[in-house]
Amino acid sequence: MENQFYNIRNEKEMYINEQSKIELNGKKQYVSIRAEKENLPLLLYLHGGPGDSALPLVLKYNKELESHFTVVVWEQRGAGKSYYDFKNSEITIDIFLEDIYKLSKLLTERFNQKKLYILGHSWGSVLGLKFIRKHPEMVIKYIGCGQVVNMRKSCKDAYDYALTHADEKTKEKLKKIDCAYVGDDWLKDLLYVTKQVVKYKGSLYGKTNYNSLVTPFLFSKYYSVPDLYKRQKGSLQSIKYLWQELMKVNFENLVKYEVPVIFIEGEHDRHVSSKLVKDYFDTIETDKQFFLFEKSCHFPQWSENKKFNELIIDLCK
Template sequence: MYINEQGAIPINGALQYVSIRSEKENAPLLLYLHGGPGDAALPLVQKYNRDLEKHYTVVVWEQRGAGKSYYKFGPEGITIAHFLEDLHTLTELLLKRFGQEKLYLVGHSWGSVLGLTYIRQHPDKIHTYIGCGQVIHMKKACREAYDFALSHAVGKELERLKRTDCSYTGEDWLNDLLFVTGLVVKYKGSLYGKSSYNMLIKPFLFSRSYTPVDLYRRQKGSLQAIRCLWQELMQTDFENCRKYDVPVIFIEGRYDSHVSSALVKKYFDTLESDRQFFWFEKSCHFPQWSENEKFNSILASLAE
């Protein structure tokens, strides 16, 4: 192992946990932006995407308030802009330390909102952007998820859904959101072939990087971030942005009903930028882990 560093560093006033690993000297930098908001993913990347360390210096950042970077947000509140500032600070630190001009950026789900926004703001810092479980238009994606749940639900679930507001603006919006998401998972629209997230929980339980306290903090961080950020996240809409100044790659699960992959393909077809699209036929919202070998191979080819 050429480099293996794990630890918290101060980023814009908050200690945030960063993992840096590589088996290759002077490898290009790859920064992974996890989903959520607040849903840390370090053990999953280390388990399913470890082969990338043969080609890149892989950086996994647990964002402020998430997982090993958990802290209680103050009354002043938190916005997407805070995370974009953190991303920029971390990007500059990494580029300076490793003597590189640009890095590869991977954004998953919530992380894909940060990723697409960041490459518009700082295209000079990014070699290539890779989005998976990509968010394009959050309100439309939530409607698609709701319709998927509606098409499968029966009995009391169906009755409850009919009373649910999938714009998530009512007084009970958080419970509505968690209910709909739970049904999407249950009916296998989120994790391919699975009706629960057990496959994604096990790597945390057996990870050397995660303690039982970290797992508890991950749960608290996820719920806190959703409460604080969801209403702003619902305003996300990239549909009118047709051109990016960096190459854009979308890797999408064919059956993603968690964040509709059909919306991503429709958007991709309108882009005027350097672009590539990959369908993963045995994936939903997590192609990087459901078909990790294929995912790793595509990213490895970019580094050649």
């Protein structure tokens, strides 16, 4: 295991900074491991998308977590610094779950720990909930942020939000869109609806665009210009290959988990409905907690990062 990671250690500050590509189920994938000291519990961050890598954002907004956890940010297969062309590949959610299992085993063995914490955002929250059902023995607690519950219902909610806030010209265009996203132009339609949700401040709190989420990538020492290009390609191809399967995701009938489940939601999230998450949370019959961030939409971990970091640290003591 030690040979799969490239170590950068500052002995004076006693931190761990391991940036490397490791092989997970036949594909080299980029993994960042950072901690201010050794022997901290493992926290694995599952980014959104599909394909929306997040390393510079986690480093910028969630660095405080490194004083309490060994923070692992995995750039998922085909995304960001783990980009490769999916052409002629079979890409399914199950493959990502296999990657998480392999990575979790490598991490727990490497750091001599039995289990880890998992933090899943958006698409990553789909992977997270599915993973704890499949491998509860690997996880201490699961934290879902921008949690997906029923993807079809969330898409309908996002579409209705865009339609309600749109001007007349945009409304006419939206009325021609099927938010089930099964037609020939489903990808174009999806991107258009998402753009409207962002424009009308339903995705990033108080913002009409994602510029503030792009800037950290431009100035990250871990992202080269080719990496930025690959990130864009990786995001688009991941949506193309995985969206139809994602639309079938529905956790509503799954109300018992063997792992404590924590949801942290932005009150104003209309990108992936936070109301659906609360309704679902109320039906869960096992160990659970729910937190609502009043000044957030889909990204509470970055819109209210200080509050978010403090909560994660407190929840995982």
